[in-house]
Amino acid sequence: MIKKVNKIIAISDIHLGEKDCLFNDSKILGEFKKHITEEAKHGSVDELLILGDMFDLSLASYKDVYAKAREFFQSIGEIENLKAIVFIPGNHDHHIWTLLIEEEQITGIIREGKIPSPELKRVDLEYGEKESIFLQGLLKGCMVNKFLVAYPNIFREIGGKLYFFHHGHLLDRIFTPANIILKPKSLQELEAFNSSWIEGIWYHLVQAERLGELIKxxxxxxxxxxxxxxxxxxxxxxxxxxxxxxxxxxxxxxxxSEISTYLEDCINWYKETPNTLYSPMNFVFGHTHEKSSGEILDVKGQEIGIYNTGAWHGDIKLASYLVIEGEKKPELKSL
Known part of the structure; x- marks a missing residue:
């Protein structure tokens, strides 16, 4: 069942811990907080949705990443009328998802004296609603205390329209090389075939001490x-x-072309799950660091609005957030 909400603010590609993260500047973080606070005053924000590459585990140390993340969430967590943080991992923080699914489906099960299932469910899960997850520690002591993580897609109904949220790395062939060898028949297979590549290149190699420094x-x-x-x-x-x-x-x-291919595949993969993908629909993603707003793409005869939330990394001109509220047209805003 698709969750219905009234107001979401979506951002992506913060790259916390990396030297070019715009929120390293306390003035920019303060200005962002001010904008979101103002949005929340004009109607509660059900979710601040962060569409991947929030943590830069590819280019920064754990210490730098989580120190900056703590600073970011301790600031954002003070906003009144912000109900929840929702996070979809991308390629730079894919390892967060690996940690979560292994804790929930393997190590946590063994810790309870039980036997894990033979197969790891990798997609279409949402953690943090019922179970305690380690990322909730970033909001410790804050007014906002709800932190959810889902991967690789999140669906929300807002104002009678379906919104399909995704980081964007699975649109990109460089992150799905295994598809050349064997075409996935499901979203589960897409992730299973390619997760080791994403983990190996964008996490393990760059965290490999001197070798990692050379790559960086x-x-x-x-x-x-x-x-x-x-x-x-x-x-x-x-x-x-x-x-x-x-x-x-x-x-x-x-x-x-890449968006069309991914959406066509998802339409086929989700057709066995009633009321998952339906019209009218908008697709919201990040990853490219290039913001865009409302272009219409025809996918299998269905007109889909396409939005990109830009990035809070490098160039301040790319920094934006998307406000989706009720039946209003989604609005891409800047500081």
Missing amino acids: DGYNEFTGFKAVMASFLEKFHIRDNTVTGRLRGLRVEKLK
């Missing part, structure tokens, strides 16, 4: 090079019909 240095050099090249192209090709415009156009078309 290479990543930083690569992203720095990309930034320089983007600046160069922007300087010498400033119109949309130039190289930069054409490259961006190719990226957008590729992304549309």
Whole structure:
């Protein structure tokens, strides 16, 4: 059964613990808190929904990640009329999901003297409503004390419309290489086939001490090079019909194709689950660090609104939050 709510605020790609996280600046964190507080004054916010890459376990240490996370949630947790935090892990914090499902389905079961099930259920679960989870410690002593985690999708009905929330990494072929070998027949298989790749590259290797430092240095050099090249192209090709415009156009078309493929697969996978995907529907994601609002995509004859919540990492111009309230049109806002 799809949960019905009246008001959600969605953000993504905070990258807590990483040096370019915008919330490292206390002024930006304070301004964000002020905006969400103001939203809550004009009608209770049922959920602050964080669409993945909240924790940067790929580029930062546990100490840095959870110190910054504690700071972030101790601030946000003071907001009146904010009822819950809901988190969908992405590729940079996928390991959080691994920890949760193993605790709930393996180690926690063994701790109780029982035998675990032969198969690990990897998807369409939500933890934190009934059971205690370790992330709730980040809100200790706060007014907001409800912290839920689900993966890889969350569905909510708001104002008579279905909203489909997802981080966005499973749209991206670089995160699903096993699909080339064997096409998944279900969401469970999609995750089972590719989770070891996501865990290995975006968690285990970069946490491997000196090897991890080498990989991080290479990543930083690569992203720095990309930034320089983007600046160069922007300087010498400033119109949309130039190289930069054409490259961006190719990226957008590729992304549309990836979204369509994922949504088509999900429509097929969920058809055995009544009332899961239905019209009218909007799809909300992050991952790309490029905000967008309300473009319509035709998927199997169904018109779906597409929203991207941007990122709170690097460029302040990309920082935004999506307000979804009742029957109003979703609104992408900035500080």
